[in-house]
């Protein structure tokens with residue numbers, strides 16, 4: 001009898017197992033990786049500005065960044081940030097008006113721009129300069145760039161590249177507020193419930209997961225490094241180099257499109273006229289804005305160098321050789337750290353005299369000499385009879401040494417993208433807004449119309465990034481935001497600070513080590529308490545903040561978690577990582593019981 005029962009059970013068990021295996025395997029449950037008032041996706045200029053504003057408005061904020069470093073394309077912005085009616089312009093006696101800035105932007109974009117967005121951006125540009133200034137990010141040196149009728153391109157006083165300067169400054173603010181950034185964490189999908197966005201799905205080394213949010217800000221940047229999308233909208237650009245960082249793949253555009261967000265102007269892709277082709281390095285427009293000229297292979301000028309980017313690009317492409325040289329002298333180099341950097345690269349040619357430079361680049365010395373003399377006369381008379389240039393003519397290039405960089409156009413900025421209104425709400429095709437979803441920065445479309453003016457991208461990301469943060473925080477507040485409570489424990493994710501069951505091995509104390517970093521020596525302070533390493537701080541360091549952020553957010557917590565320097569270096573910050581690991585290893589040897 002017992003045997004019979006056993007047989008029956010075995011048969012039933014087999015039947016139920018085979019029945020199960022004929023079904024599709026069940027998707028594993030996604031781990032919940034936290035709950036926040038505002039989740040900001042992307043840590044470029046727009047995302048960082050949004051995160052700071054949302055935090056300051058009382059929200060508890062998480063930033064997701066798929067790359068190991070912060071900053072995206074923003075760190076590549078060199079020229080400056082356009083703004084009108086600023087106190088810095090007034091200090092220099094520059095008379096400007098928001099309405100003129102509006103007109104320049106609309107004209108530059110062939111009136112294809114969204115007028116309301118442009119009006120909001122230009123009216124709020126001075127406030128954004130002021131906000132940055134209040135955070136210690138001062139852009140008080142004023143230059144010009146193509147398509148501006150007034151000098152309004154704001155830059156750091158020391159001539160540093162504007163993008164890095166802003167990102168470093170904003171990152172410091174993010175840190176001082178303990179706003180959590182999760183690097184190498186890619187948002188893959190927006191979660192929608194009852195017609196509103198309630199979170200994001202993510203992928204990271206710890207697997208797939210979901211994060212709840214009362215409101216989401218999408219600031220994932222453009223698609224200038226996604227050739228499938230580029231070719232889909234502009235097949236003729238398939239062989240161009242791109243100046244974009246590898247993460248500019250239009251993820252946010254795809255994710256928002258999937259939930260019904262409308263797109264605008266996707267075919268409006270800007271090519272930048274001056275890109276050094278072997279390295280895809282962008283040669284900033286301010287090289288011309290500060291007085292540089294463009295010459296063809298013979299050594300002749302062929303265009304007004306400060307026309308809008310599309311026109312200058314077209315003029316280069318129309319040359320039989322399809323490339324040109326940007327020529328500038330030592331005075332221009334001395335004005336700008338960004339330009340000074342070019343002169344240290346292999347691609348920059350140099351001559352003590354203009355004739356010597358011509359020899360080096362294979363141009364005709366007599367022709368290039370005549371070109372430069374004629375240009376210097378035009379600057380002196382403030383009249384460019386040849387091409388009608390009227391800006392970037394404060395100084396001629398009378399004295400050497402002279403420099404030249406061979407350039408041709410490259411893909412630079414994707415002007416189309418997600419349709420938003422002035423509150424940065426994401427709109428559907430019928431004009432209604434998707435609840436709890438905000439977007440700012442290069443993933444949006446409409447601000448720049450058919451052509452973006454140099455210096456307007458930074459204005460766009462700052463003005464609308466701030467706006468997105470404020471609106472997302474306000475929405476979260478109306479829908480039960482919890483505020484800063486969870487903000488006290490930054491950057492630990494779901495992990496404990498120190499791995500369970502590790503022995504307390506070290507002698508308590510504060511240890512100092514000096515090690516060689518990427519840019520200079522780093523002084524590392526390691527604190528041991530209760531036998532455990534509890535804190536590692538690079539108290540003196542000149543590493544690039546965007547790169548070092550990954551070390552601080554990921555490598556250091558991992559060392560503390562493992563209580564060991566034997567952890568993986570952060571990709572793309574290997575020198576800084578190894579320096580910290582070396583310092584900790586030295587301390588471990590000294591502090592062993």
Ligand code: ADP
Pocket residue numbers: 041042043044045046047064065066067069070071072073074075185186187188219220221222247248249251252440441442443461
């Ligand atoms: P903007 O400042 O105009 O928003 P940036 O290119 O400066 O544009 O910054 C966008 C940032 O978003 C980049 O750092 C990029 O790596 C990041 N990013 C892009 N896609 C994702 C994604 N799916 N998840 C998380 N971060 C992303």
